[in-house]
Amino acid sequence: MTIVVTGASGHLGRLTVDALIERGVPAADIRAAGRSAERLATLAARGVQTAVIDFETPETLDAAFAGADAVLLVSGSEVGKRVGQHRNAIDAAVRAGVGRLVYTSAPRATDTDLVLAPEHAETERLLAASGLPVTVLRNNWYTENYVGQLDTAAATGELVGSAGEGRVASASRKDYAEAAAAVLVGSGHEGAVYELSGDDAWTFAELAGTIGDILGREVAYRSVSPEEHTRILTDAGLDEGTAGFVVALDGNIRDGALAEATTTLAELIGRPTTPLAQGLAEAREQSAA
Structure with missing residues (x-):
């Protein structure tokens, strides 16, 4: 049996490889595929097969997917290019005759105003048309997305945003990686679309309080208008496009x-999801290592 994990030189893919090994999959049965040969080398040292791939170079995908019983397609990180890249990966999976394809999508991808969703929705449509047995993992936010706020809060004593009272049902990357591993080695997941999230949804005021507990100082959430948020971000040096994207995401959160x-993630991994405080603290430790 061969399980291919794309994005294995990044965070989620690497954690999925770890989770597969923890579930008893022999390292030699895992093929870790990613763009960085250097980052893949540590996995190769553990006995994992490795393959350097580029979603925009189909022949690298053909070699990586050859003989695969299952492929985890971790969504690309280049916003605006992902549909074409994912199409190449899906086409390669079809050519290779892979047994199953598992894809990491976005929450309610085909029925949401989330600014990141359209590329995921189009990818899901490509998957549906591919004829492959497919499982879609619609991952909510990663708690690690907010670890950068710790340094800012340590310096300023506040968390600034325009998400209002909106809530985020985040979980740690390790949680999502364990779910991906469970689906890759399990049965009965073909055709499923799983909405995955943390067990609890938190507000930004609660996030600020949690950050304050980690830092050992008071941290307040300063809720601002989208216009003021844009100004604050551009004054801090962000270009208008990036600032607009951040503000749009906060708007999505504000709108719910x-x-x-859901309980689906916890059910797949067989334990409660990682609490916000634990996820942030662990992410901070790892970033400092």
Whole structure:
């Protein structure tokens, strides 16, 4: 049996490889595929097969997917290019005759205003048309997305945003990676679309309080208008496009796009999801290592 994990030189893919090994999959049965040969080398040292791939170079995908019983397609990180890249990966999976394809999508991808969703929705449509047995993992936000706020809060004593009272049902990357591993080695997941999230949805005021507990100082959430948020971000040096994207995401959160907490992730991994405080603290430790 061969399980291919794309994005294995990044965070989620690497953690999925770890989770597969923890579940008893022999390292030699895992093929870790990613763009960085250097980052893949540590996995190769553990006995994992490795393959350097580029979603925009189909022949690298053909070699990586050859003989695969299952492929985890971790969504690309280049916003605006992902549909074409994912199409190449899906086409390669079809050519290779892979047994199953598992894809990491976005919450309610085909029925949401989330600014990141359209590329995921189009990818899901490509998957549906591919004829492959497919499982879609619609991952909510990663708690690690907010670890950078710790340094800012340590310096300023506040967390600034325009998400209002919106909630985020985040979980740690390790949680999502364990779910991906469970689906890759399990049965009965073909055709499923799983909405995955943390067990609890938190507000930014609660996030600020949690950050304050980690830092050992008071941290307040300063809720601002989208216009003021844009100005603050551009004054801090962000270009208008990036600032607009951040503000749009906060608007999505304000409107409830990331608020749905389900039990599906916990059920797949067989334990409660990682609490916000623990996830942030662990992410901070890892970033400092």
